[in-house]
Amino acid sequence: MISVSPLHLPLRHAFRIAHGSSTERSNALVCVGEGRGEAALPPYYPTTLEAVKDYVASVTPKLEKLLEHDPIPVHSFLATLPPGPSPARAAIDMAVHDVLCKRLGIPLHVLLGLDPNRMPVSSYTLPIPEHPEALHQMLDEVADFPFLKLKIGSGDLTWDEGIVRQTRARYEGTLCVDVNARWSVEDAVEMLGRLSDLDLAFVEQPIAAGNIDSWHHLRRLAEPSSPPLIADESVQGHADVLALAGAADGINIKLAKCGGIQAARELIVLARALDMTVMVGCMIESSIAMTAAAHLGPLVDYLDLDGPMHLAADPFRGLLFQKGTILLPDGPGLGVDPA
Numbered sequence: 001m002i003s004v005s006p007l008h009l010p011l012r013h014a015f016r017i018a019h020g021s022s023t024e025r026s027n028a029l030v031c032v033g034e035g036r037g038e039a040a041l042p043p044y045y046p047t048t049l050e051a052v053k054d055y056v057a058s059v060t061p062k063l064e065k066l067l068e069h070d071p072i073p074v075h076s077f078l079a080t081l082p083p084g085p086s087p088a089r090a091a092i093d094m095a096v097h098d099v100l101c102k103r104l105g106i107p108l109h110v111l112l113g114l115d116p117n118r119m120p121v122s123s124y125t126l127p128i129p130e131h132p133e134a135l136h137q138m139l140d141e142v143a144d145f146p147f148l149k150l151k152i153g154s155g156d157l158t159w160d161e162g163i164v165r166q167t168r169a170r171y172e173g174t175l176c177v178d179v180n181a182r183w184s185v186e187d188a189v190e191m192l193g194r195l196s197d198l199d200l201a202f203v204e205q206p207i208a209a210g211n212i213d214s215w216h217h218l219r220r221l222a223e224p225s226s227p228p229l230i231a232d233e234s235v236q237g238h239a240d241v242l243a244l245a246g247a248a249d250g251i252n253i254k255l256a257k258c259g260g261i262q263a264a265r266e267l268i269v270l271a272r273a274l275d276m277t278v279m280v281g282c283m284i285e286s287s288i289a290m291t292a293a294a295h296l297g298p299l300v301d302y303l304d305l306d307g308p309m310h311l312a313a314d315p316f317r318g319l320l321f322q323k324g325t326i327l328l329p330d331g332p333g334l335g336v337d338p339a
Contacts, residue, residue, distance in 0.1 A: 001031075001032070001033050001064070001067065002031065002032050002033070002056065002060050002063050002064065003030070003031045004028055004029070004030050004031075004049075004052055004053045004056050005028070005029050005031075006026055006027075006028065006029070006049055007026065007027040007028060007029040007038060007286060007315065008024065008025075008026050009024060009025045009026065009027060009284060009285075009286060009311050009315075010023070010024045010311070010312040010313070011023050011024055011025070011284065011310055011311060011312060012310060012311060012312040013127075013310070014127070015127045015284065015310055016127040016128045016129075016130070016151070017127060017128060017151045017153070017178075017180050018128070018151070018152075018153030018154070018155075018179065018180035018181065018182040019042075019043075019044035019180055020043065020044065021127075022043060022284075025040075025041070025042065025043075025283075025284040026041060026049070027039055027040050027041050027285060027286070027289075028041060028049050028052040028053075028087070028088075028091060029091075029288070030052070030056060030088070030091035030092060030094075030095055031095065032063050032066075032067070032092065032095035032096055032098075032099060033067045033095075033099050034098070034099055034102055034333075035094070035095035035096055035097070035098035035099035035100075035102065035333065036094070036095055036098055036288050036316075036334070036336060037090070037091035037092055037093065037094030037095035037096075037098070037260075037288065037289075037292075038090075038091055038094065038285055038286055038288040038289040038292075039052045039085075039087035039088050039090060039091040039256065040087050040090075040254075040256035040282075040283040040284070040285050040289060041087060042283050042284065045087070045256075047085040047086070047087045047088065051085050051088065052085060052087060052088040052091065055084040055085055055088040055089070056088060056091075056092065058082070058084070059081060059082065059092070062077070062080075062081075063092070063096075066096065067099070070103060071100055071103060071104060072096060072099060072100050072103070074096050074097060074100050074262070075262065077096065078092075078093055078096070078260070078262045086236070086256060086257055086258060086259045087256040089259040089260055089263075090255045090256045090258070090259050090260040090263075090289075091260075092260070093255070093259065093260025093261050093262055093263070094255070094260060094261065094288065094289065094292045094334065097111075097260075097261055097262075097292070097333070097334070098292075098333040098334045098336075099333070100333075101332055101333040101334070102332045102333040104332070105332050106332055107295070107328065107329070107330060107331065107332060107333070107335055108261075108292070108295040108333060108334055108335070109295045109298070109328060112265075112295060112296070114295065114296075114297075114298040114299065115298055116297070116298065116327075116328045117298075118297075118298040119294070119297040119298055119303070119325075119326050119328075120297060120300065120301060120302060120303050121146050121147050121174075121303070121324040121325060121326075122147065122303040122304060122305045122306060122321065122324045122325075122326050123147040123148060123149040123174075123176065123302070123303070123304045123306065123324065124142055124145045124147065124148055124149065124306045124309065124323075124324060125148075125149040125150075125151060125178070125304065125306055125310075126138050126139075126142070126148060126149070126150050126151065126167075127151050128151045128152065128153070128154050128163070129163065132162075132166065135163060135166060135167070136166075136170075139167060139170055139171060143170075143171070144323060145173065145323050145324050146173045146174060146323065146324050147173060147174040147175075147176075147201075147324050148167070148171060148173060148174070148175050148176075149175075149176050149177070149178055149204075149304060150163055150164060150167055150175070150176070150177045150178070151177075151178050151180065152164065152177050152178070152179055152182075153178075153179040153180045153181070153182030153183065154182075155182065157183075157187060157190070157191060160179075160191065161191065161194050161195065164177055164195055164198055164200075165198065168198045168199070174201050175198070175199070175200055175201065176200055176201040176202050176203070176204065176230075177195070177200060177203050177204065178203075178204040178205065178232070179203065179204065179205055179206045179207075180204075180205055180232075180233070181205050181206075181207060181208045181209050181233050181234075183206045183207055184207065185207055185214050185217055185218050185221070188206040188207050188218055188222075189218065189221045189222055191206070192206070192222050192223070192226035192227065193223055193226065195227060196223065196225050196226055196227065200227040201227070201228070201302075202227055202228040202229065202230045202249065202250065202277075202302075203226075203227045203228070203229055203230070204229075204230040204231075204232050204252060205230070205231060205232040205233050205234065205252075206218070206229065209233035209234040212234065212240070212243040212244060212247070215229075215231065215234065215244055215247035215248055216246070216247045218247070219246065219247045219248075228249035228250065228277065229247075229248050229249050229250075230248065230249065230250045230251065230252050230277065230279060231244050231248040231250070231251050231252065232251075232252040232254075232281065234248070235251045235252065235253065235257070235258075235267075236257055236258065237258060237259075237263075237267075238266070238267065238270055241267060241270050241271055241274065241276070242270070242274070244276075245274040245276065248276070249276065249277055250271070250276045250277025250278060250279060250301070250302075251267070251271050251276055251277075251278060251279065252279045252280075252281040252304070253267050253268065253271075253278065253279065253280050253281065253300075254280070254281050254282060254283065254293075255289060255292060255293050256283060256285075256289070261292060261295070261296065264280065264293075264296055265296065265299070268296070268299050268300065277301050277302070278299070278300040278301055278302070279300060279301065279302035279303070279304060280293050280296055280297065280300050280302075280303055280304070280305070281293075281303075281304040281305070282304060282305050282306070282307040283307065284307055284310060284311075285307040285308075286307070286308060286311070286314055286315055286316050287308050287314050287316040287317060287318035287319060287336055287339075288316050288318065288334065288336050289307070290305050290307045290308055290318065290319055291318030291319040291328070291329065291334050291335060291336050292334050293305055294318075294319045294326050294328055295328065295334070297326060297328075303326060305319070305321070305326060306321060308321065309321055313339070314339055315338065315339055316336050316337065316338055316339055317329075317336065317337050317338070317339045318334065318335055318336035318337075319335075
């Protein structure tokens, strides 16, 4: 009743970001009874499939006992999970929420008391292009999308700026950029100034994740006219959000980073209390993880849930991504079924 298996996800195009380029990803599918969860395992994160298997095995007796309850006490159970890899904890969290809501016969957003009609539009991400023609070809394909995210952080500041300027020259919709921690503080100050005339919704993770003091240093040096700053890799848990208050304008929450739906809800409440913008984002994941994250959509300002759109074939069917408009499935649980 409890299993972990590889979830291979070939991509429909090479996806190049500051951390490297890939043509496929391999995540972990975690099944708990009738529930499904997904552990994202990008190559630039330390968690492996074996680590997920080991963690799930270590809590299998607790999971088996949990499944004997009806309804299952999800909140108290998740609060007692031992420390471990966040992607593994996130997959278990998704799966047990899926079980609970399937047994209740309701979608997850109903359990959470959320209105799916209040869902913000999701961004669609363009990887770092190899050359200008590649950028224009990508823009041709998404010209009518309302919200685009550009991956930059190529290692060449002039190339980064050129990508953004060429895009803005052709695209009038909402635009943001994601640097994936590749600029120094000095580079970030310079680039925020150079990009300040391009009407960017925000700049995501411009600097390295390890030093919160650098965020506060960047805030002191950046001009008031600079685009808002969103922290991503710098945010793992509660302590990070507290430490970033006053330095970052907002945070990007990913289920695989924070440990799942319950942890994400706690981070949303904390960020709101600190008057921070909140985004729910994704890695390259199937519709399992993306649909789980989408159920939290009505709580946040921004969504970046285009993960399944980059897959050659999604092995599951869940949320619908219609040029950035997210439609939740109406089935019980996460609402995800095998494709």
